[in-house]
Amino acid sequence: QVQLQESGPGLVKPSETLSLTCTVSGGSVSTYYWSWIRQPPGKGLEWIGYIYYSGSTNYNPSLKSRVTISVDRSKNQFSLKVSSVTAADTAVYYCARDAAGLDYWGQGTLVTVSS
Amino acid sequence: DIQMTQSPSSLSASVGDRVTITCRASQNINSYLNWYQQKPGKAPKLLIYAASSLQIGVPSRFSGSGSGTDFTLTINSLQPEDFATYYCQQSSSTLTFGQGTKVEIK
Numbered sequence A: 001q002v003q004l005q006e007s008g009p010g011l012v013k014p015s016e017t018l019s020l021t022c023t024v025s026g027g028s029v030s031t032y033y034w035s036w037i038r039q040p041p042g043k044g045l046e047w048i049g050y051i052y053y054s055g056s057t058n059y060n061p062s063l064k065s066r067v068t069i070s071v072d073r074s075k076n077q078f079s080l081k082v083s084s085v086t087a088a089d090t091a092v093y094y095c096a097r098d099a100a101g102l103d104y105w106g107q108g109t110l111v112t113v114s115s
Numbered sequence B: 001d002i003q004m005t006q007s008p009s010s011l012s013a014s015v016g017d018r019v020t021i022t023c024r025a026s027q028n029i030n031s032y033l034n035w036y037q038q039k040p041g042k043a044p045k046l047l048i049y050a051a052s053s054l055q056i057g058v059p060s061r062f063s064g065s066g067s068g069t070d071f072t073l074t075i076n077s078l079q080p081e082d083f084a085t086y087y088c089q090q091s092s093s094t095l096t097f098g099q100g101t102k103v104e105i106k
Helices: none
Strands: A003-007 A018-025 A033-039 A046-052 A057-059 A067-072 A077-082 A091-099 A101-105 A109-113 B004-007 B010-013 B019-025 B033-038 B045-049 B062-067 B070-075 B085-090 B101-105
Touching: A003 A091, A003 A101, A018 A033, A018 A091, A018 A109, A033 A067, A046 A067, A046 A077, A046 A091, A057 A067, A077 A091, A101 B033, B004 B085, B010 B019, B019 B033, B019 B085, B019 B101, B033 B062, B045 B062, B070 B085
Parallel strands: B010 B101
Antiparallel strands: A003 A018, A018 A077, A033 A046, A033 A091, A046 A057, A067 A077, A091 A101, A091 A109, A101 B045, B004 B019, B019 B070, B033 B045, B033 B085, B062 B070, B085 B101
């Protein structure tokens, strides 16, 4: 059974960089695509971007200038960085496997942007 | 970006009802359409992929149809555990989600 777990700081200051890691167990990041999705409190889902094991990426155009997704095959992890954060980046951040649909998800982690 | 528009935004239904949620894409996405269920405080769960294929483990009362720009999620005989928010999502180009449909108890 594939399992994903997000980790990282729950509080980030405005203008700083948000950094999260997703650890994959029961499967390998060397197959499929791996996505990050976020959900502001009380709102809908927003796809942030994905990475393929080869390192190729695709990002949401609205976030592209501030987002970097990377993969570490040796640790079976992939990571998200969002730079220059504001309060609008406050959200639950999810990682997910992108196979035929986003079929496995992490439990999500709340990141609050506040001074 | 391809915009996804769901209707209705919310609905009230009773256990045993048949519920239909629609999703419209702003351009042709063929069958690159997935449906998710999300309960409060939980991650979304994939129900339907490729417009009409039932994800393993999902009850058969859930079904999906459509292609091109118009899609439908149907729940036959609504069960208590089906009260949740449902999202469509296209994967024809950079992924986008619909705004969600909240299914509430009448």
